[in-house]
Amino acid sequence: MLLTAEEKEMLEGAQGRATQKAMQILVALGEIYGAEHMIPVTSVQIAGVSYDNLGEAGLQFLSEMAEGGGKARVHTTLNPAGMDIESWRILGIQPDFAEKQERVLDAYSRMDVITTCTCTPYLTGNLPLLGEHIAWSESSAVCYANSVLGACTNREGGPSALASSLTGRTPEYGFHLVENRHPRVTFLVDARLAETSEFGGLGKVIGEHIQSSKAIPYIRGIQAVTLENLKSFCASLATYGGAALFHMEGITPEADSIKPPAEQVKISKIELEAAIQSLNDATVAEVDFVSLGCPHLSIHEIEQIAQLLEGRQVKKEFWITTARATMQIADRCGYTSIIEAAGAKFAADTCCVVAPIQGRFTAMATDSAKACYYASAKNQFKTLLLPFDEVVRLACL
């Protein structure tokens, strides 16, 4: 790779140990993927925040980077932590875990990373623009940034995103190059979708088609979408297909300048329903955990929950996961008090995928196809994938 004088200095250790390690990671990636040089990035989103995911090994890695003098050089935000940083006790988190989680956040803080703790940074002020080069991890946010916002990022891992933050660079390869953003397969959706759960199902169907080929999908037949639909779709497409980018006719910003690929796959209503059914192995009676907010809820979704719960009582453990900034808007609007009066619990800064909840529940109801995957694989829960409103109603049964 051709490095600038400053980048060479970083690599040789003149700017500290952490910056050196960061540049080593980026140069290694650049060499592997044939990048000719580094490019500046303007925004970073870091995954690898929950102590449940990092373990002692990950905490040690981050502490060494902080002690090695690493400092964020660009706007850098964090993924969800393993707990609500303020009210972890009422969520049943153990003090020992909380102490370790605080050490993780402290390490990031010392590196000048903004400890937002959300998987939807684009809802809380980390919002790159069309064509902007960024280095994001968090698979759902990567897919959203590339596809919906039209920013350019590879699917960074936690450590490589941190490396980009500490150097302000990323190797120029993959999705940073226009020629790698072209779709290869057209998916024609022959069904009307409205619910987040249905868009999650669509993400699973398309994801499974492309998971080995990694072909970029060009999606046709979607009439209208909401931000919440796209957020759910991105999460599912990344979970089941490892996808970083899709184009959607009439909806995503790069789609209109692209000719749909000749290879076409038709997706029927039946296929979609089968994908949703495949995530339903729990019965309504078995559900002992209800979770909304994967990815983190928008203020509009919280408003919907408040409307549905007003004057009612929740009968099951019900977690509402969102960014703290979003929750603070909900506080101001009075949604939080309605929801908490109904007995549901706000879990800001965290989510059901990264919180240490293995063994605490047996079956989870959600509107998120992504949450179903991790509940089943990571926590061995049975799952029920339902439309958003039905999830709220089920919590009251």
Place this chain on the structure above:
Amino acid sequence: MILHGRSIFQGNAEGEALVTSQPISFFGGVDPETGVVVERGHPLEGQCIAGKVLVFPTGKGSTVGSYTLYRLKMNGYAPIAILNAECETIIAVGCIIAEIPCVDQLPFHEIQSGSLVQIDGSSVIIKDPANH
């Protein structure tokens, strides 16, 4: 038989191959405390990847997977090497920070589970094809 690929993380290793035709998500898909594949319905579900030359087409899923590889290494349950058809960044970074030899762009259909495989830089030597 000698296969030539692209070195993702340089190193030497020798061990028994564990092969799957399906992508792997290390985060959520592999237990970092035991090295056992836990993804429901995955062809390797229930099998331990510790000490194996793990052969799979590519990565999928969460971007936390790099740390899962690092944890597996620190806990002593990492594969001794990883062979991919196409290595993606999550696996690549995991291998770099955990120092797990990794080679990709290999015709991995040539490798069968149970074969004794040696990795030497970007070369992969299949010493004892299991099906012979």
